[in-house]
Amino acid sequence: MLSCxxxxxxxxxxxxxxxxxxxxxxxxxxTKLFTCAAEVKQKYIGNKVxxxxxxxxxxxxxxxxxxxxxxxxxKHIGRYTMTExxxxxxxxxxxxxKYASLVLQSGEINTPAFIDRITDMLLKIGTITHHxxxxxxxxxxxxxxxxxxxxxxxxxxxxxxxETSNTELYRKIHPQNKLHDFYQRLNTIKxxxxxxxxVGTGVMVGxxxxxVEDMADDLLFFREMDVxxxxxxxxxxxxxxxxxxxxxxxxxxxxxxxxxLKMIAILRxxxxxxxxxxxxxxxxxxxxxxxxxxxxxxxxxxxxxxxxKYRENYLLYENKPCLDEEAYQCKSCLEARMHLIGCEIGxxxxxxxKHFENRQDLxxxxxxxxxxxxx
Ligand code: 5AD
Ligand code: SF4
Ligand code: FES
Numbered sequence: 001m002l003s004c005x006x007x008x009x010x011x012x013x014x015x016x017x018x019x020x021x022x023x024x025x026x027x028x029x030x031t032k033l034f035t036c037a038a039e040v041k042q043k044y045i046g047n048k049v050x051x052x053x054x055x056x057x058x059x060x061x062x063x064x065x066x067x068x069x070x071x072x073x074x075k076h077i078g079r080y081t082m083t084e085x086x087x088x089x090x091x092x093x094x095x096x097x098k099y100a101s102l103v104l105q106s107g108e109i110n111t112p113a114f115i116d117r118i119t120d121m122l123l124k125i126g127t128i129t130h131h132x133x134x135x136x137x138x139x140x141x142x143x144x145x146x147x148x149x150x151x152x153x154x155x156x157x158x159x160x161x162x163e164t165s166n167t168e169l170y171r172k173i174h175p176q177n178k179l180h181d182f183y184q185r186l187n188t189i190k191x192x193x194x195x196x197x198x199v200g201t202g203v204m205v206g207x208x209x210x211x212v213e214d215m216a217d218d219l220l221f222f223r224e225m226d227v228x229x230x231x232x233x234x235x236x237x238x239x240x241x242x243x244x245x246x247x248x249x250x251x252x253x254x255x256x257x258x259x260x261l262k263m264i265a266i267l268r269x270x271x272x273x274x275x276x277x278x279x280x281x282x283x284x285x286x287x288x289x290x291x292x293x294x295x296x297x298x299x300x301x302x303x304x305x306x307x308x309k310y311r312e313n314y315l316l317y318e319n320k321p322c323l324d325e326e327a328y329q330c331k332s333c334l335e336a337r338m339h340l341i342g343c344e345i346g347x348x349x350x351x352x353x354k355h356f357e358n359r360q361d362l363x364x365x366x367x368x369x370x371x372x373x374x375x
Pocket of ligand 3: 303321322325329330331333334
């Protein structure tokens, strides 16, 4: 007999209430969701996983998000910025090992000196890698001008999580000031598209006050925004943050993990050709967290390239893994893990979002058709 979940999984375009039912699926129904997501992934994406070498460039941040361990007001961490040489060393390692893609991430800084330093670094990365690396930036909200300067200097993709699509909840987990404005963040995501970046966003799952309806709305938000990449992870409390006071009202870690897995699976069914990250935060909760995420729809992993001496100071959340490992150790660890679950690592390939490529093709086709019709 067909169950409600069977019916839902046949639907062309999932509705809000269908998504909520899937997020609440248990037992056999939950397994059906995961099986369906795995089939969609196999059909549209295949079993390749792409590496994005993550360089946590600096933990300086002008913002004070109430959940984040490197927020400006946290005085319990040593602040650092990698030297240009250290960044370029990490880039050379990634280039040599055929990672093909990099993510340059830091707290949010908008000073002209920071902007220029990033521009310079992008140009140098281009030179030493013969423009062969797909560069992703994750440097917070920036002006249109800065975004286009960095694009021209060689960046292809940009990650800016919306954190939650619920404006009320957004207000509860951020300070009330202009620097932490939901609509400002939303506009920056729109500017990324205008600047022709591959656009990535994402949310945290299991935040205090967050409901299953909010999570369904997050998934609908990704679809509405037609994004190319999504990174979602469970919210993990950090002692030195204001949100820590709500630790007793949270879902258990395993419930947050399970909901994140379901979010990934449902998203894969909704947006078949986008890139989805198996986030490091998932591994914090479950030793096989990233593998589980890959098996239900994710296709991207971000091996850490940050020099070991800095890693303990980039703790956005507690118990982040790989603190004692150098880049080469994460590489062999991940190779073994990918082998175990039958995923092939797409060494030497950019692994761009197929969604982005398909949209570009459509745009070219449109232009060609318009041109043809003009002739
Ligand atoms: N738990 C999980 N994820 C977090 N991030 C920041 N703080 C936490 C936390 N306590 C995530 C945010 C941010 C990304 C870089 O890290 O989603 O966008
Ligand atoms: Fe800064 Fe990002 Fe942390 Fe917010 S989440 S405090 S912007 S590093
Ligand atoms: Fe860093 Fe496994 S990925 S040690």
